Amino acid sequence: HAATMVVAGVYLVARVYGVFWEGFSIAAGGLNWMALIAGITMIIAAALAFVQDDIKRVLAYSTVSQLGYMVAALSVGAWTAGVFHLFTHAFFKALLFLGSGSVIHAVHSNNMSEMGGLKKYMPTTFATFMIGTIALAGVPPLAGFWSKDEILLGAAKNDYPFILVLGLIGAFMTACYMGRAVYLTFFGEYRGHGHPHESPRSMTVPLILLAIPSVFIGLINAPGIEKFAHWVRFQVPGVEFEPPEHAFNVPLAAISTLVAVSGLLVATMIWYWRNAPARGATERVPALRALKTLLVEKYYLDRIFVDGVVGFIKGPLAKAVYWTNQNIIDGIVNGVGVGAKLVGRFTYDVIDQKGVDGIVNGIGVSASEAGGVLRLVQSGRVQQYALMLFAAVGLLGLALILFN
Numbered sequence: 063h064a065a066t067m068v069v070a071g072v073y074l075v076a077r078v079y080g081v082f083w084e085g086f087s088i089a090a091g092g093l094n095w096m097a098l099i100a101g102i103t104m105i106i107a108a109a110l111a112f113v114q115d116d117i118k119r120v121l122a123y124s125t126v127s128q129l130g131y132m133v134a135a136l137s138v139g140a141w142t143a144g145v146f147h148l149f150t151h152a153f154f155k156a157l158l159f160l161g162s163g164s165v166i167h168a169v170h171s172n173n174m175s176e177m178g179g180l181k182k183y184m185p186t187t188f189a190t191f192m193i194g195t196i197a198l199a200g201v202p203p204l205a206g207f208w209s210k211d212e213i214l215l216g217a218a219k220n221d222y223p224f225i226l227v228l229g230l231i232g233a234f235m236t237a238c239y240m241g242r243a244v245y246l247t248f249f250g251e252y253r254g255h256g257h258p259h260e261s262p263r264s265m266t267v268p269l270i271l272l273a274i275p276s277v278f279i280g281l282i283n284a285p286g287i288e289k290f291a292h293w294v295r296f297q298v299p300g301v302e303f304e305p306p307e308h309a310f311n312v313p314l315a316a317i318s319t320l321v322a323v324s325g326l327l328v329a330t331m332i333w334y335w336r337n338a339p340a341r342g343a344t345e346r347v348p349a350l351r352a353l354k355t356l357l358v359e360k361y362y363l364d365r366i367f368v369d370g371v372v373g374f375i376k377g378p379l380a381k382a383v384y385w386t387n388q389n390i391i392d393g394i395v396n397g398v399g400v401g402a403k404l405v406g407r408f409t410y411d412v413i414d415q416k417g418v419d420g421i422v423n424g425i426g427v428s429a430s431e432a433g434g435v436l437r438l439v440q441s442g443r444v445q446q447y448a449l450m451l452f453a454a455v456g457l458l459g460l461a462l463i464l465f466n
Contacts, residue, residue, distance in 0.1 A: 068125055069148050072132040076145050079136060079296060088139045091221030097137035101225055103130030104232040106361065111239040113357040116172045117162045120243045124198065125155060127232060131213055134225050140216025142283075142291045147209035149290065150280050154197035154205060157272035161191040164261040164269065165247060169254045174243065179252040184260045188248050190269040195244055197276045199237035199322045202315070208280030211318055215311050233318055234325040241329025249334060285310040 075082060086094040107126035114120045128151050135144030164187040165180060166172055181188045197204035200211070210233065217225040252258060260266065283290035344354040359365065 068129065069132065069152075072129060072136070072144065072148055075133065075136055076141065076148075079141055082136065083139070086137070088137065088220075093222070093224055094137060097134060097222060097225050100130045100132075100134035100137050101228040103127065104134065104228055105130075105235070108232055108235040108239065110357055110360060112235075112242065113354055115175050117165065117174050117177075117243060117247060118159070118172055120174075120239060121155065121158050121162060124158075124236065124239070127236065128155070128198075131210060131229065131232065134229065135213040135216055138213075138217045138222040138225055139220045140213055141296050142294060143209065143212035143216050145294050146283055146290050147206075147213060150197075150205040150209040153272055153279055154194040154276040157190060157194040157269060157276050158198065160265070160269055160272065161187055161194060164265050165191075167261055167265065168258040170256065171254055174246040176254040177247045177252070178250040178254070179248070180258055181248040183252075183258040184248075186260060186266045187269065190266075190273040191248070192244065193273045193276050195240045198240055199326060200233050200318060201237075201322050201326075202319055203277075203281070205276050205278070205280035207315075207319070207322075208283055211310075211315050212283070214318055215314055218311070218314060230318065230321050234321045234328075237322045237325025238329045241326045242333050245329065245333040 082088065082096060086096050088094065088096075104127050107123045107130065111120045111123040111127070114123065128147070132144045132147050132151075135141070135147060165177065165184065168180065168184055168187075169177055171177070193204070197206040200206045202208075210229075214226055214229045214233075217223070217229060281287060344350045356362070
């Protein structure tokens with residue numbers, strides 16, 4: 063999921079990047095449709111992660127948001143950064159998804175409202191989930207920091223301030239909603255049923271194996287190493303094209319790190335502190351309550367599509383399908399049935415009864431009549447047989463005389 067399926071579109075764009083480079087005039091800077099869609103995706107998907115109770119849904123919307131980062135990198139000309147984030151994201155997002163599976167296995171529920179306090183029951187799962195969270199948030203020196211920082215740097219250097227600002231906002235939101243997921247799942251008191259326990263080694267060992275590259279894999283493209291950029295250098299046969307890439311920028315890296323840490327701190331103040339002033343604000347403040355409702359309803363896109371678009375066309379469409387079924391499909395089926403019945407009747411009456419049975423019965427009648435005639439010859443009288451023998455010999459002799 064994290065490494066192949068959902069990033070297939072990003073991979074496709076990266077593979078045919080020369081088309082997008084020319085088609086969207088990426089080298090010109092400013093803004094293009096590709097960058098606009100990527101920026102919006104980063105923010106609206108991250109916002110949806112804040113209101114999810116299902117831990118896997120949090121990670122799913124997070125993945126959509128990270129896809130926005132990857133496309134944003136491609137849209138600003140930072141090709142290596144986009145592919146590098148696809149690469150690093152695969153490790154820590156796979157870690158987080160398997161970590162959520164470990165938690166679900168322990169509490170028999172997907173909902174974070176039925177979790178809490180799992181830190182003391184599931185130390186390995188907690189430690190590896192924290193590593194994935196920090197890597198996703200973009201805290202150095204973990205993997206997500208190096209790839210996400212390159213995306214922000216590409217936006218800054220290539221004159222895409224819109225993507226730079228949205229990227230920083232998205233980084234803050236990422237750290238914040240992942241902090242929320244961690245605190246609701248692993249801290250506080252256990253709110254579920256039964257007795258949670260650490261997962262077996264068949265589940266925890268893969269978590270450890272993914273946690274290691276989630277920490278160190280980003281270093282392969284760190285300043286002075288930059289192996290990844292060498293391995294995936296973009297080349298198109300017959301096309302002179304080299305996307306502009308830029309070196310590590312310390313001030314921007316410091317800003318992005320501060321943003322990520324701030325997001326984690328805000329999550330701590332809201333979901334960890336018991337008497338946090340912000341807790342319950344979505345119920346007290348009408349504007350925040352309306353915003354939460356908007357997010358819970360997924361921007362009402364499902365309602366618009368299901369009740370609006372689908373609801374508008376489903377009646378006439380259903381009638382058209384029903385008419386087609388009754389008048390065309392059923393007509394064809396019934397016609398085939400009537401035709402089959404006629405063919406069967408013809409086969410039975412003509413071919414079977416008069417043809418096949420007629421031949422068989424005719425042979426039987428002929429054999430019976432021939433037998434009746436021959437039966438007269440077989441009288442059982444020796445005198446009659448001798449008379450017929452001498453008569454036949456006489457006739458044969460006469461024939462020989464006449465024809466000789």
